[in-house]
Amino acid sequence: MEKFVKYTGLVAPLDRANVDTDQIIPKQFLKSIKRTGFGPNLFDEWRYLDEGFPGQDNEKRPKNPDFVLNKPQYQGASVLLTRRNFGCGSSREHAPWALMDFGFRAIIAPSYADIFYNNCFKNGLLPIVLPEATVDGLFKAEAASTDFQLTIDLANQQVMTPDGEAIGFEIDEFRKHCLLNGLDEIGLTLQQSDAIREYESRRLAAEPWIFQEPQKQ
Amino acid sequence: MAGKTLYDKLWDAHLVTEREDGSALIYIDRQIIHEVTSPQAFEGLRLAGRQPWRSGASVATIDHNVPTTPFNNASDIVDDTSRIQVQTLQDNTRQFGITEYGIGDVRQGIVHVMAPEQGAVLPGMTVVCGDSHTSTNGALGCLAHGIGTSEVEHVLATQTLVAQKMKNMQVRVEGELGPGVTAKDVVLHIIGVIGTAGGNGHAIEFAGSAIRSLSLEGRMTVCNMSIEAGARAGMVAVDDTTIDYVRGRPGAPKGADWDKAEAYWRGLVSDPDAEFDTLVEIDAADIRPQVSWGTSPEMVVPVDGVLPDPADEADEVKRSGMERAYQYMGLKPGIRTSDIKLDRVFIGSCTNSRIEDLRAAAQVAKGHKKADSVKQVLVVPGSGLVKQQAEKEGLDKIFIEAGFEWRQPGCSMCLAMNPDRLQPGEHCASTSNRNFEGRQGNGGRTHLVSPAMAAAAAVAGHFVDIRDLAPADQTA
Ligand code: SF4
Numbered sequence: 001m002e003k004f005v006k007y008t009g010l011v012a013p014l015d016r017a018n019v020d021t022d023q024i025i026p027k028q029f030l031k032s033i034k035r036t037g038f039g040p041n042l043f044d045e046w047r048y049l050d051e052g053f054p055g056q057d058n059e060k061r062p063k064n065p066d067f068v069l070n071k072p073q074y075q076g077a078s079v080l081l082t083r084r085n086f087g088c089g090s091s092r093e094h095a096p097w098a099l100m101d102f103g104f105r106a107i108i109a110p111s112y113a114d115i116f117y118n119n120c121f122k123n124g125l126l127p128i129v130l131p132e133a134t135v136d137g138l139f140k141a142e143a144a145s146t147d148f149q150l151t152i153d154l155a156n157q158q159v160m161t162p163d164g165e166a167i168g169f170e171i172d173e174f175r176k177h178c179l180l181n182g183l184d185e186i187g188l189t190l191q192q193s194d195a196i197r198e199y200e201s202r203r204l205a206a207e208p209w210i211f212q213e214p215q216k217q
Numbered sequence: 218m219a220g221k222t223l224y225d226k227l228w229d230a231h232l233v234t235e236r237e238d239g240s241a242l243i244y245i246d247r248q249i250i251h252e253v254t255s256p257q258a259f260e261g262l263r264l265a266g267r268q269p270w271r272s273g274a275s276v277a278t279i280d281h282n283v284p285t286t287p288f289n290n291a292s293d294i295v296d297d298t299s300r301i302q303v304q305t306l307q308d309n310t311r312q313f314g315i316t317e318y319g320i321g322d323v324r325q326g327i328v329h330v331m332a333p334e335q336g337a338v339l340p341g342m343t344v345v346c347g348d349s350h351t352s353t354n355g356a357l358g359c360l361a362h363g364i365g366t367s368e369v370e371h372v373l374a375t376q377t378l379v380a381q382k383m384k385n386m387q388v389r390v391e392g393e394l395g396p397g398v399t400a401k402d403v404v405l406h407i408i409g410v411i412g413t414a415g416g417n418g419h420a421i422e423f424a425g426s427a428i429r430s431l432s433l434e435g436r437m438t439v440c441n442m443s444i445e446a447g448a449r450a451g452m453v454a455v456d457d458t459t460i461d462y463v464r465g466r467p468g469a470p471k472g473a474d475w476d477k478a479e480a481y482w483r484g485l486v487s488d489p490d491a492e493f494d495t496l497v498e499i500d501a502a503d504i505r506p507q508v509s510w511g512t513s514p515e516m517v518v519p520v521d522g523v524l525p526d527p528a529d530e531a532d533e534v535k536r537s538g539m540e541r542a543y544q545y546m547g548l549k550p551g552i553r554t555s556d557i558k559l560d561r562v563f564i565g566s567c568t569n570s571r572i573e574d575l576r577a578a579a580q581v582a583k584g585h586k587k588a589d590s591v592k593q594v595l596v597v598p599g600s601g602l603v604k605q606q607a608e609k610e611g612l613d614k615i616f617i618e619a620g621f622e623w624r625q626p627g628c629s630m631c632l633a634m635n636p637d638r639l640q641p642g643e644h645c646a647s648t649s650n651r652n653f654e655g656r657q658g659n660g661g662r663t664h665l666v667s668p669a670m671a672a673a674a675a676v677a678g679h680f681v682d683i684r685d686l687a688p689a690d691q692t693a
Contacts, residue, residue, distance in 0.1 A: 016538075016541075017534045017535075017537075017538055018413060018414075018513055018538060020651075020653050022651070022653045022654070022655060022656055023653070023654065023655075026655060026659075027632050027633065027634050027656075028634065030253050030254075030281075030634070031253070031282070031296075031298030031299060031301070031302055031634070032298070033256035033257065033260070033301065033302065033305050034256075034257065034260075035257050035260075035366075045654065045655050045659065051641075051659045051660075054298055083534060084414065084534065085413065085414040085417070085447070088413060088414070088447070089349070089444075089651060089653060090348075090349050090651075091254070091347060091348055091349040091363035091364065091365055092253075092254065092365075092366075093254070093257075093347075093365035093366040093367060096365075111414065111417065113414075113417065113447065114383075114417060114418060114447070114448075114449050115349060115363055115364070115365060115444075115449060118364075118365060118368070119365035119366075119367065119368075122365060122367035122368070123367070172238065172239065172240065172381070173238035173239065174236060174238035174239070174240040174379070175240075177238070185367075185371060185379060186265070186267070186370065186371050186374045186375060189242060189371065189374075189375045189377060189379065190374070190375060192233070192234060192242060193375075195233050195234045195242070196233055196242070196244070196270075196375065196376060196377055199233045199244055200244070200376075203244070207341070207478070207481065208470075208474060209339065209469075209470035209474050209478050210246050210339070210341075210342060211271075211273070211274075212468055212470070213273035213274075213316065214273070214275075214276040214316040214335065214337050214468060215316075215335065215467045215468065216316050
C-alpha cells in the first residue's frame, strides 16, 4: 500500500449529501475481477450522458458538461470535498478503488458510511471528517477562488488552506500508523497467530459446533 | 456495573486481543462468499502466497450475476463478465478448498437466504460477507455485518478482523402490529424515523413485543435493512422462535452438543440493566403499510399518506436531496401513492424472497391477473430450496396464472447485474431494499414495499392500501 504522509492537491466540490456507492461506481462495473481500471467509470451516471457498460471506449462517450469533474477547472483534482454520509449503501470496495484510480487521495466530508470509511483506509485513501460548518466554509472558500488547493498533513492531523489556516482533524491511531507507513494489515495480524490459535482452542472446547464445516453433499 | 447488551456479549466472546491503539482483533466464525466481492481477495492471497487460515469456516454461492432463467453451466451465461465472475468463484473455491453451492445445486441462492437456511449461521456466531446486507443474519442472535474485499482477504488469511467496537443502539417496537402491516413496513417505518444515517457507528438491537411477534424470516427482513439505517449490524435476541428455526438445520449441532448449544444461546439477550448509547422507541400502532417515494430508503410515506413537500423541510441539505429525488422520480409533492403508475413489479431479494414472503404475495395474487399496464412482474425465490418449497405448495401456479413470471433463484432485479432490469423512467414496486438512483437499471425508479403490497400493486397497476382488500386477502 502506498504511504500517505503529506499531500497537496486540487479540490473538487461535490455538493451532495448521501452519495451512495452505487453512484460512486455503478454495479455494471463490479464485474471486473481486478482492483484497478475503475477510474474512468467513477460517478459514471453523472459523468456521462449515455448509459455506461464495461469495455466501452469512455473517451468517445458524451460527457455531462455540468458535472463537476468534467469542468476544465477541476481537471487533475485529487481532494474530494463533499457532504454528509458519503459512501452509504453497498459495501463494494470498488468505490474507494474507483476514487483512487481516478486520482483522489483524500476526501473531506462531515461524515461517512461506516463500511466505506473502513474500506478507504485499506487502500491508502484518506477520508477526513470535519464539522459540518467547517465543510460548509470550505465549499464557500472553494467557490470564491480558482485553483483551490488544500494541503493534508496526516502526521500532524491538519488540513492547511491556501491562506494558511490549519484545521485539525481526528483519526484513529492504528489507521494513521498503517497509512503513514503503508503497512499490510494481514502481515501485521499474522504476527499474532499464537493468540488466534490460543483463542481457537478455547472456543473449540466450549463451543465445538462453531467449527462444523458446511455440508458438502 | 451496568449489565451487558447482546452486542457487548457477542463482542466479548470473540475478542482475540485488544491493541494499544483501541482497535481489536475479533475472531470470525463464518465467512460467506459470493462472486462479486471475492475475486480480488483470492487474487491477493495468491499474490502473497497465503493459504486460508481455516477453509472450512467459509461457504460460497453465486447470486448477484446469475441469470434467473434456466441454465446448466457457467458457459451458458451470455454476458461475458458475469460468466467470468461465476467461473472465477468456481476456480477459487476449488483451489482453496472452500465449499460452494454452485450452479444446479438446490442450496444455491442469495447469500443471506442460503446461509441461515443451511444452518451455516448459528446464534452466537460472528458472521461476515463482502456484502452490506450480511446484517440479515443478525436475526439469529449473532453478530453479522458486511465487510470490504480487503477484509474478505484478511478474514480468509487470518480468520480474524481488525475492528473497533461500535456503539449500542436499541430500537424498541412495542405493541401489536395492525392487519396488513409486515416486517418490511416496520423496518421502512424505522428508517423513516431515524434516517439513513441514524444508525451510523452503531450496532442495532431490534427489540420490543412487536419484534418478538415476528417470525424468524420477518426478523431477517428487519435486520436486513439495518444498513439502510446506517448501521453495519442489526440483531435480535435469542428466544423460542430462534431456537425453533435453527433446530434440525444441516449445520445445527446434534445430540448433547445441541443441548449445550441451546443453553448457551438462551443467554444471548441483553441484560435487563444493560445501557444503550442510543434508544429509539416506536409504537407499533403508528406503523402503516409503507411505500418509498424517493431515492433514499428514508423517503417513505404510509400508503394512505401524500408525498411530502420539500418546502416543509427545515434542513437545507435534506431539502435539496428531496428536490433532486422528485426530479429523478418524475413525481410531485402532494400526490397520493395510488397516483403512481407502475411499469414493473419485483418480488424477491434478500429482504423478501423467503417462503413466507412468497406466501404473502401469492395470497394476494390468487385468483387475480396482473394489470395490463404493468409490463412485467418478476417473482424470484431467494434460494433453490425456497423455490422447491413454493412449488410444493403450488405458489408458482398461482403466480403464473396471475401473469407473473416465476424465476430461478438469485439477486435479479434487486441490483440489475443480470438481464433483469428496469428501463429508464420506469416505476417499479419492489420488495428489495434500495431505491437509489439507477439501482434497478439506469434511470429506473424504485418504490420499496412489502411482498403483499407489491402483489396488490401488480394487480391494480398502482399502489393500493393492502388493508382495503377483502379480509380473506389480508396478510399480517
Ligand atoms: S438480493 Fe440485493 S441486496 Fe441482497 S445480496 Fe443480492 S444484490 Fe445485495
